[in-house]
Amino acid sequence: QQPVQSPQAVILREGEDAVINCSSSKALYSVHWYRQKHGEAPVFLMILLKGGEQKGHEKISASFNEKKQQSSLYLTASQLSYSGTYFCGTDNQAGTALIFGKGTTLSVSS
Amino acid sequence: DGGITQSPKYLFRKEGQNVTLSCEQNLNHDAMYWYRQDPGQGLRLIYYSQIVNDFQKGDIAEGYSVSREKKESFPLTVTSAQKNPTAFYLCASKADSSSYEQYFGPGTRLTVT
Numbered sequence: 001q002q003p004v005q006s007p008q009a010v011i012l013r014e015g016e017d018a019v020i021n022c023s024s025s026k027a028l029y030s031v032h033w034y035r036q037k038h039g040e041a042p043v044f045l046m047i048l049l050k051g052g053e054q055k056g057h058e059k060i061s062a063s064f065n066e067k068k069q070q071s072s073l074y075l076t077a078s079q080l081s082y083s084g085t086y087f088c089g090t091d092n093q094a095g096t097a098l099i100f101g102k103g104t105t106l107s108v109s110s
Numbered sequence: 111d112g113g114i115t116q117s118p119k120y121l122f123r124k125e126g127q128n129v130t131l132s133c134e135q136n137l138n139h140d141a142m143y144w145y146r147q148d149p150g151q152g153l154r155l156i157y158y159s160q161i162v163n164d165f166q167k168g169d170i171a172e173g174y175s176v177s178r179e180k181k182e183s184f185p186l187t188v189t190s191a192q193k194n195p196t197a198f199y200l201c202a203s204k205a206d207s208s209s210y211e212q213y214f215g216p217g218t219r220l221t222v223t
Contacts, residue, residue, distance in 0.1 A: 002152065030210075032210065032212075034212075040216075041200065041214035041215060041216055041217060042153070042200070042212075042214050043214070044210075044211040044212060044213075047210045047211075055210065087152060087153060089153075094207075094208075095160075095207040095208075097143065097155055097158050097166070097168060098155070098212070099155065099169070100145075100152045100153040100154070100155075101152050102150060102151055102152035103150075103152050
């Protein structure tokens with residue numbers, strides 16, 4: 001079952017903050033975040049694992065509430081380059097395939 | 111350069127024809143995936159393969175078929191049984207079952223009329 005992302009879209013000015021949420025009806029093993037810029041392939045941002053481990057490439061933070069089966073992605077002091085569609089992907093067991101949400105579109109303007 | 115190649119970028123077919131989308135990777139990755147992307151629907155998993163000669167159905171496998179005869183190749187066939195085949199198709203790969211990051215190809219946009 002697809003995780004639910006909210007909001008569907010966010011419009012920001014440079015320097016503003018945003019939070020993107022991802023929730024699942026099933027117990028989660030991990031939550032993965034990807035960003036897709038218009039016309040490009042999705043790119044991995046970070047993973048949050050059950051137990052608190054977090055791994056990522058960029059200076060974007062996230063949280064993972066295992067009890068609530070939710071994750072939030074925090075985009076602070078947004079830059080123009082943050083624009084794109086953010087997807088969360090979840091799995092409930094190590095090694096299984098991810099199920100992605102429908103995405104949250106972030107638009108940052110100057 | 112290592113990466114994932116999908117060809118062609120745009121593909122046009124007549125209704126009733128089968129069509130095969132190519133996905134090749136030179137990353138030496140064990141796992142490969144096919145996703146379908148429609149506006150507002152996110153990435154929906156069609157098929158995935160964690161090892162050569164083995165693959166599993168995803169959420170929307172009906173009307174699609176795959177093969178994994180070589181580690182570097184994972185072609186997707188869209189059959190005439192797929193009722194709404196027009197979409198953007200993305201292929202991805204991952205190093206192995208213990209790794210996390212999926213690397214995506216540039217995608218193929220299929221239009222069936």
